[in-house]
Amino acid sequence: MDIVNIKKLAKELNISTSTISRAFNGSPDINKDTKERILAFAKEHNFLPNHYASNLRDKKTKTIAVIVPEIANDFFSQAINGIEEVARKKGFYILLYRTDDVFEKEVSFVNYLNNGKVDGIIMSVSGEANDHNYLRQLESKNVPVVFFDRVYEDIDAAKVTTNDYDSSFAATEHLLQTGCRRVAYLVVNKSISIGQVRMQGYMDALKKHDVAFDDELVIDCSNDEKVNYKILTKVLQEIKPDGIFSSVERLAFATYYVCNDLGISIPGDLKMISFSSLGIAPLLSPALSTITQPAYEMGIKAATLLFEALEQKTSNLKRHIVLKSKLFIRKSSGGEK
Amino acid sequence: MDIVNIKKLAKELNISTSTISRAFNGSPDINKDTKERILAFAKEHNFLPNHYASNLRDKKTKTIAVIVPEIANDFFSQAINGIEEVARKKGFYILLYRTDDVFEKEVSFVNYLNNGKVDGIIMSVSGEANDHNYLRQLESKNVPVVFFDRVYEDIDAAKVTTNDYDSSFAATEHLLQTGCRRVAYLVVNKSISIGQVRMQGYMDALKKHDVAFDDELVIDCSNDEKVNYKILTKVLQEIKPDGIFSSVERLAFATYYVCNDLGISIPGDLKMISFSSLGIAPLLSPALSTITQPAYEMGIKAATLLFEALEQKTSNLKRHIVLKSKLFIRKSSGGEK
DNA sequence: TTGTAGGCGTTATCAA
DNA sequence: TTGATAACGCCTACAA
Numbered sequence: 116m117d118i119v120n121i122k123k124l125a126k127e128l129n130i131s132t133s134t135i136s137r138a139f140n141g142s143p144d145i146n147k148d149t150k151e152r153i154l155a156f157a158k159e160h161n162f163l164p165n166h167y168a169s170n171l172r173d174k175k176t177k178t179i180a181v182i183v184p185e186i187a188n189d190f191f192s193q194a195i196n197g198i199e200e201v202a203r204k205k206g207f208y209i210l211l212y213r214t215d216d217v218f219e220k221e222v223s224f225v226n227y228l229n230n231g232k233v234d235g236i237i238m239s240v241s242g243e244a245n246d247h248n249y250l251r252q253l254e255s256k257n258v259p260v261v262f263f264d265r266v267y268e269d270i271d272a273a274k275v276t277t278n279d280y281d282s283s284f285a286a287t288e289h290l291l292q293t294g295c296r297r298v299a300y301l302v303v304n305k306s307i308s309i310g311q312v313r314m315q316g317y318m319d320a321l322k323k324h325d326v327a328f329d330d331e332l333v334i335d336c337s338n339d340e341k342v343n344y345k346i347l348t349k350v351l352q353e354i355k356p357d358g359i360f361s362s363v364e365r366l367a368f369a370t371y372y373v374c375n376d377l378g379i380s381i382p383g384d385l386k387m388i389s390f391s392s393l394g395i396a397p398l399l400s401p402a403l404s405t406i407t408q409p410a411y412e413m414g415i416k417a418a419t420l421l422f423e424a425l426e427q428k429t430s431n432l433k434r435h436i437v438l439k440s441k442l443f444i445r446k447s448s449g450g451e452k
Numbered sequence: 453m454d455i456v457n458i459k460k461l462a463k464e465l466n467i468s469t470s471t472i473s474r475a476f477n478g479s480p481d482i483n484k485d486t487k488e489r490i491l492a493f494a495k496e497h498n499f500l501p502n503h504y505a506s507n508l509r510d511k512k513t514k515t516i517a518v519i520v521p522e523i524a525n526d527f528f529s530q531a532i533n534g535i536e537e538v539a540r541k542k543g544f545y546i547l548l549y550r551t552d553d554v555f556e557k558e559v560s561f562v563n564y565l566n567n568g569k570v571d572g573i574i575m576s577v578s579g580e581a582n583d584h585n586y587l588r589q590l591e592s593k594n595v596p597v598v599f600f601d602r603v604y605e606d607i608d609a610a611k612v613t614t615n616d617y618d619s620s621f622a623a624t625e626h627l628l629q630t631g632c633r634r635v636a637y638l639v640v641n642k643s644i645s646i647g648q649v650r651m652q653g654y655m656d657a658l659k660k661h662d663v664a665f666d667d668e669l670v671i672d673c674s675n676d677e678k679v680n681y682k683i684l685t686k687v688l689q690e691i692k693p694d695g696i697f698s699s700v701e702r703l704a705f706a707t708y709y710v711c712n713d714l715g716i717s718i719p720g721d722l723k724m725i726s727f728s729s730l731g732i733a734p735l736l737s738p739a740l741s742t743i744t745q746p747a748y749e750m751g752i753k754a755a756t757l758l759f760e761a762l763e764q765k766t767s768n769l770k771r772h773i774v775l776k777s778k779l780f781i782r783k784s785s786g787g788e789k
Numbered sequence: 790t791t792g793t794a795g796g797c798g799t800t801a802t803c804a805a
Numbered sequence: 806t807t808g809a810t811a812a813c814g815c816c817t818a819c820a821a
Contacts (some may be wrong), residue, residue, distance in 0.1 A: 117592065120814055131792045136816055146790060161589050163567035167507040168814035171797050181548075187533050192524040199523065199550050208569075211518075211548040213536050230500035231798095234543075255454065371735050398708050400737030419559070444783050457798055468808045473800055483806060505798035508813045568814095792821075798813105805808075 118160040121182045127216045139164050144168060170231075179421060180228055182238035183214045183264070189364070190392040190410045191239070194263060197324040197414020198237055205422055207234075216338055223247050229253065234422045243307040258431035259424035263417040264408070265309050273420040274435040275413050279309060282406045282440045283316025286388045287360050289404075289442070291324045295358030295386055295403070295447045299350065301366040311363045332356060336366055338429030347373045351385070358448075361389035367403060387447040390440075408440045455497040470484055476501050495786070502579040507568075516544040516758060519575035521553045521602070526577070527729040527747045531600060534751020535574055542759055544571075553675055555579030559586050566590065572758045576602040580644040596761035597751060600754040601745070602646050610757040611772040612750050616646060619743045619777045620653025623725045624697050626741075626779070628661045630786045632695030632723055636669040636701040638685065649729070650699045669693060673703055684710045688722070695785075698726035704740060727777075738783035745777045 118124050125132045137145040138153040157163070170176050181198055183191045195211070202209050212234060214220040221241045226249055228236065235258060250270050253260055258409070263275040290298050301316045302310045314333065321328050334350055336343045347369055350356070361367040367389030371381070381386055381401055388404040396403040416436055424433075444450035455461050462469045467490070475490040487779040494500070507513050518535055520528045539546050547570060551557040558578045563586055565573065572595060587607050590597055600612040625654070627635050637654045639647045651670065658665050671687055673680045684706055685692065698704040704726030708718070716722055718738055725741040733740040753773055761770075781787035 121816095122814075132814090133793080133816075134791060137791090140816080144790065149790080159711065163564070164816095165508075165567050165814050167504045167513065168797090169816075170504040171508055171799090171814080172816050173501070174797080178547075185533075186523075186536065187526065187529040189524065191530045195548075196522075196524050196550065198572050199548070210515075211532075211536070211546045212540075227500070229498065230502050232503045252454075257587075302648065368732050368735060371732075381560050386537070393709075398482050398705060398712075398737060399732070399735050400739070402737070458800095459798075469798090470800075470809080471807060474807090477800080481806065486806080501800095502798050505813090506800075508798080508815090509800050511813080790821105793819085795816105795818095797815090800812090802811085803809090805820105 118157075118162045121164065124153075124157060124160070127160075128153065129130075129285065136164070141344075147281060153259065156212055174231065176208075176232065176234050177206060178210055178233045180210045180212060180224075180233045180236045180238075182212045182214060182221065182224060183237065184214050184239060184241050186211070186213050190264070190408060193392055193410035194414035194417070195418075197411040198418040199414075201415055201418035201422065214241040216241045218245060221324075222290045225249050225253065228258070229256065231256075235259045235261070235425055237263065237417050237421055239263050241265070241275065243267070243304070259421060261417045261421045262426070263413050265307065268308055271433055272418075273424065273433045275417045275420065275438065276309075276435070277408045277413070277438050277440045279312045280316040280441070282442065283313040283360070283362070284320045285316075285442055286404075286406050287317045287320035288324065289444065290358040290360060290386055290388060290448060291320065291326060293358075293382075293386055295356075296326060297329070297332060297354075298326075298355035298357045298358035298360055299354070301334050301336060301347075301359060301361040301363065301370070301389075303336050303363050303366070305333065305335050310362060317360055336363075336369075337430055340365075340369065343369045344373060348377065351377055351379060355386065358386045359388070361387070364389055364391040364393060371399070371403075381447050382449045386449055388444075396443065397445060397452065399447070402450075402452060403444045404445045404448035404450060406440050407443060409438050413438055435447055455494075455499045457499075458501065460719050461490075461494060461497070461499055464497075465490065465743045466589055473501070511568060513545075513569065514543060515547055515570045516546045516755075517549060517561075517570045517573045518573075519549045519551060519558060519561060519573065519715070521551050521576060521578050523548070525551050526731065527601070527745060530729055531576075531751035531754070532746035534748040534753075535755045536751075538752055538755035538759065551578040553578045554595060555582060562586050562590065565595070566593065568593075570595065572598070572762055574598045574600065574754050574758055576600050576603070577604055580604070580641070596758060596763070598754045598758045600750050602644065607646055608770055610754075610770045612754045612757065612775065613646075613772070614745045614775050614777045615749070616777070617650045617653040619727075619779065620650040620699070621657045622653075622779055623741075623743050624654045624657035625661065626781065627695040627697060627725060627785060628657065628663060630695075630719075630723055632693075634666070634669060634691075634693045635663075635695035635697055636671055636691070637692035638671050638673060638684075638696060638698040638700065638707070638726075639708070640673050640675065640700050640703070642670065642672050647699060654697055673700075673706075676700075677706065680706045681710060685714065688714055688716060693722065695723045698727075701726055701728040701730060704728060708736070708740075717785045718784050721783065723786055725781075733780065734782060735788065736784075739787075739789060740789060741782045741785035742780045743777050744780060746775050750775055 138150045260272040266274045391405040392410045475487045597609040728742040729747045
């Protein structure tokens with residue numbers, strides 16, 4: 116039978132529990148030999164201090180929550196990778212939660228967390244213009260929050276985003292410069308802040324190039340693939356844009372499928388560029404022009420900010436970090452490659 | 453100031469902590485009105501029982517660990533989605549860990565878990581032919597383990613895999629039937645069981661079609677993209693296969709890049725098929741023929757098995773479930789679309 | 790350098 | 806139906 120707790124270990128070793136605790140917690144007040152003896156014996160008997168009991172004592176969970184809209188998505192999975200990287204180095208655990216872009220799930224999960232379950236939270240949000248009190252409660256309990264990519268402007272927390280306005284402006288301008296005059300803007304939820312910012316870049320680029328903004332060219336899509344297919348089919352057949360700027364990767368793929376089926380040639384009939392973190396964008400047919408966010412770095416940065424807040428109790432450094440996306444011009448928008 | 457523990461709540465309500473506990477734990481031994489009063493008051497004051505204290509009492513963590521080689525990968529992220537789905541329904545938390553295919557990380561993480569941190573583990577393994585005692589220790593502590601996709605044959609645990617042998621056989625046969633005579637097999641670690649099983653299917657298909665097996669055509673690649681690029685360049689220039697069966701998605705992409713750079717036409721000069729869970733395989737240039745594993749369903753199934761083990765203490769039902777992959781013949785191997 | 794003892798927040802047992 | 810109490814396993818003052 117294996118040793119399951121510190122008391123039994125203590126008995127076996129004829130030593131007190133405090134000494135054992137000290138051996139495990141890097142305390143300086145312990146004889147080196149004693150420590151080694153304890154650790155060796157513990158290892159042999161496969162003993163480790165119970166994490167939950169320790170947590171209960173010191174109110175440190177060594178755990179952070181990561182809340183994202185989706186997991187099976189290049190942007191988020193790369194960001195999670197970055198977060199994981201940092202957390203691992205700090206010896207922290209990651210509790211993962213996916214909201215499916217459903218605001219209620221986000222609320223319910225955050226509320227669950229509201230009982231000392233985690234030391235901090237990193238999230239990319241799923242709603243907007245709602246009541247964010249569930250997040251304010253965390254603040255009152257000193258659970259720091261870091262937003263990445265999709266943020267709530269009205270919550271005072273550290274944020275990591277990209278230069279979405281600039282990228283959107285540049286992407287739209289690029290399409291205009293290749294000759295497009297009817298550039299459609301694809302968005303999933305235009306009311307959420309990230310959709311708005313990107314759209315503003317789009318609109319301002321149109322303005323600069325004296326192209327009138329046309330409401331009809333703003334295509335509000337859904338989270339359902341089939342619905343999107345229908346919407347986009349209709350758009351391509353009836354509204355007939357000559358350029359597409361997609362604020363969401365998924366919508367670019369959907370457009371590709373529709374174009375394949377309708378026999379619309381990219382970039383011949385339609386030029387495209389999209390926000391996307393897809394590593395193999397160059398391998399698509401045609402290679403997709405992208406605005407690529409530094410997803411991994413954003414994860415790293417978000418986690419770093421969180422640990423800064425965790426380590427210095429003065430969590431007043433609620434910074435907003437803006438990283439730069441990169442524009443990759445490829446065939447889909449008339450590029451060479 | 454908000455109420456932070458059950459005692460204060462008890463004092464406020466002039467009621468005992470036991471009654472409050474009962475209110476939160478669905479105990480039948482409580483007056484309905486009392487319960488409602490407690491829950492309402494608790495909600496108002498934003499109180500929830502501390503998870504760690506409860507854990508300490510009942511040795512139930514309501515948490516499972518998910519250990520995977522990588523996260524930013526269509527197969528694993530979809531599988532995680534499936535696991536998350538089931539766990540959420542059961543009200544369980546997910547602790548996520550990525551091994552980067554480094555065996556030592558796997559060992560160290562599992563050892564961390566070995567102190568009542570989680571109720572169960574779902575994993576896709578990263579090593580082979582090693583000492584798996586770190587996993588046997590879990591068994592002795594009644595922490596059930598479920599493997600998916602990549603398993604250790606010598607560990608007696610529930611397993612969820614796909615019909616890799618059959619799929620590999622079929623894929624190879626397909627290439628042979630399109631006229632290939634020099635089919636290369638790309639693998640990352642041919643010693644691990646999944647690599648071996650897939651290779652066996654490949655070899656047997658060759659045999660059936662009277663094509664001699666050529667050791668030179670088994671290409672052992674690495675986890676490093678640049679290294680793979682070099683290896684594959686050399687293979688395509690010197691060994692000159694006319695077909696490629698890739699057991700790993702990543703290697704198929706690498707091959708595409710190399711072919712692009714060397715001006716090798718797919719499927720003209722080289723036909724390809726690969727294991728892949730990429731949703732947009734049809735959008736590649738050319739559309740990639742794939743063996744697609746039901747990643748999401750595998751996650752669902754793995755989680756379901758784990759919860760079965762968790763719920764019935766008789767965890768003797770260490771089943772091995774085999775799901776079927778689907779073969780999608782596309783342009784890269786001479787298909788129509 | 791080591792040991793003693795109390796308490797972290799909860800829940801199960803037992804008694805009322 | 807409710808309340809008092811002990812225990813879950815650990816860690817930290819404090820004492821020795």
